[in-house]
Amino acid sequence: MARLLPRTDTVNREGAPAYAYGPEAKLAQLAATGTLSDTFYGAAETQLADLLDAAKAVDPYFVAQAAIYARRSGAMKDMPALLAAYLTVADPDLAVAVFNRVIDNGRMLRNFVQIMRSGQVGRTSLGSRPKRLVQRWLEQASMPQLMAAATGKDPSLADVVRMVHPRPADAARKAFYGWLIGRPYDVAALPAEIAAFEAWKADRSLPLPPVPFEWLTAFPLSVEDWAVLSTRIGWQALRMNLNTLARNGAFDVAGVTEAVAARLAEPQAIAKVRPMPYQLMVALGQAGDGVPLKVQAALEDALEQSLGRVPSVPGRIVVCPDVSGSMRSPATGYRKGASSKVRCIDVAALVAAGMLRTNRDARLLPFEQAVVKLKLAANARVAVNAAKLAAVGGGGTNVSAPLAMLNAERAKVDLVVIVSDNESWVDAGRRGSTATMAEWNKLKTRNPGAKLVCLDIQPYGTTQARSRADILNVGGFSDAVFDTMARFAAGETRDWVEIIKEVEV
Structure with missing residues (x-):
């Protein structure tokens, strides 16, 4: 059976065997998820060159x-x-x-x-x-x-x-x-x-x-002016400017803290704006000490409300967040003076928490060099679960580890979701395929209907599992990922290239 598996045709940024995306798939991932900033494994210049090379090839x-x-x-x-x-x-x-x-x-x-x-x-x-x-x-x-x-x-x-x-x-x-x-x-x-x-x-x-409030903030404003702006700017602008309001004393004005907290957590406003969970996680991660705890708690409430839109996926689900050392890098890369405080590990926690919230029986298998024993409560706040995952301590990346454990247990599964930066190297070998493909092939012999989602938070043009009808590769992260996984689990087999090809120009 092993000889029927696809042979690797490239190496990843760690020099380990991997599968290369074709030009269309590579362009699709970079276009939809690339940030043109430095990530743990690559520089912005490399990503730019990769994007233009892919564009020229299609x-x-x-x-x-x-x-x-x-x-x-x-x-x-x-x-x-x-x-x-x-x-x-x-x-x-x-x-x-x-x-x-x-x-x-x-x-x-x-x-x-x-x-x-x-x-x-x-x-x-x-x-x-x-x-x-x-x-x-x-x-x-x-x-x-x-x-x-x-x-x-x-x-x-x-x-x-x-x-x-x-x-x-x-x-x-x-x-x-x-x-x-x-x-x-x-x-x-x-x-x-x-x-x-x-x-x-x-x-x-x-x-x-x-x-626009940016015009006004170019001039010296009184504390009272900042208090007025806190009630005038839109919901999304409010979410993004909490540190600015704190730095300029707006929260020192009586009633502003309560008013801002009420605006952020108002269910009607959240339903209208439909903020994405990732946006709210970014806001939480960037909130400084000057932002009142009541306002930070309102952001958490908004995040919890947004997670209620994560679709439920039927069947036996296993979520595998990567907790290796490289997952502590900023999710959108290093930007001089402006790196996001949200790390890849936080995105992994968001995916895990979101899946657990609406799929209470889902199983969690965090991994680095091996699977790490850790339990997350389905009803715990995302920030709590992220802290637990981040506290594991790093280590090398072994994407095949959770699949190997499931095979050792002879587990019955319907959907496996691996959230990683995908630069697996601990399991590198000389076999024709990657260890991930080999382990998935074993799992499929026991679970013919099982499906695998590989969510690569920082895509570099390679994967450990080649796309096919039962394997979906997702490059980068946005909140649309939850719906994409749900559709895939329900039987949709289109990949990003096919979805993009349906766009009318």
């Missing part, structure tokens, strides 16, 4: 589909903009369709322009057609969209306007552009929000104007 139409999927379904920012920029060289006609689908806000517009000018896709300027695309976006954007876009730099919106010279449709738009780039403008024609902002800058006793 049909430009698939690149277009991947870009749209990454933005619409994966909510990615850097990758869709990079692929849209690549298409301006590889297939300018497709680039037009993709630009209109993925460049959907000011942040994405600035990302696109920055990438085009960087030389990463083979050009250092916009060029005539991309310039027209950017110009048209500016001309068709609403004033609130333009105001929201006028935050951030490298390039700033003012830089972009100077590059492409959009034609103002009316006096208000003309005045806005003049105000934005420091040219003379008709004060009387300014949009009301901008006029209010200018009046507030001249007289800080006036009420805070209705402009």
Whole structure:
């Protein structure tokens, strides 16, 4: 039977035998999950080169589909903009369709322009057609969209306007552009929000104007001003700016702590915004000591509410989180001055806790060099379970270990979920296949209907188990993973490539 298993055709970052993804699968994973930042095993430059190499090896139409999927379904920012920029060289006609689908806000517009000018896709300027695309976006954007876009730099919106010279449709738009780039403008024609902002800058006793809060925070604000902002900004912005509010004394104002906590944990608001569990885990991980415990507890409540949407999967489930040393690296990689406090081990805990929450009989088999004896309570908070997993102590990576234990026990299983960085090396050998494939093959002889999900939190283009009808490889993590696993367990056999190929361009 072993000779029927697929032979390995590459090595992973640890130099151990592995299976390489084809160009389409590699592009699909990187586009949907890549962060272009340094991870435990690889650098951002390597990931960028891998992405562009994969893009060049596939049909430009698939690149277009991947870009749209990454933005619409994966909510990615850097990758869709990079692929849209690549298409301006590889297939300018497709680039037009993709630009209109993925460049959907000011942040994405600035990302696109920055990438085009960087030389990463083979050009250092916009060029005539991309310039027209950017110009048209500016001309068709609403004033609130333009105001929201006028935050951030490298390039700033003012830089972009100077590059492409959009034609103002009316006096208000003309005045806005003049105000934005420091040219003379008709004060009387300014949009009301901008006029209010200018009046507030001249007289800080006036009420805070209705402009993006980032504009206001560029000026000295009173503690009371920060307290007002805590009630005005949107739910997601509130989640992301708790440390800023704490640093500026907002929580020292009577009632603010209670008001912010109530907003964060309000079931109606959570149902409307539908925050993803991972987003809330990030917020919890980044909350500093200055954020009141009541507010942190509200974030935990929001996280617990969001986990209620994790689908239930029938059958005998085994969840295997990797607790090896490399899992302590930031989940989205190392970024100078901005590395996420959420580690790969925390994502593994989130998956385990989410599966346990709605599948109370699921079994947990944490592993490093071998399976680690550890029990997590299904009703425990995610933070508690993450702490238990992280306390195991590291060690080498042996992805096949939990499968070997299940085989030794002759266990009956329906679904095995392995959550790892996938750089297995402890079980490396000279056999034709990986140890993971060999152990899974043994398990399948006893459990013909069993399925395996390999969730690779930091994909590098290799896997320990080659994709097929009973094996699903998932690269990276988003909260859509839970639904993907549930559909796979229910009988859907499409992989990421097939899903992306269904995208209409």
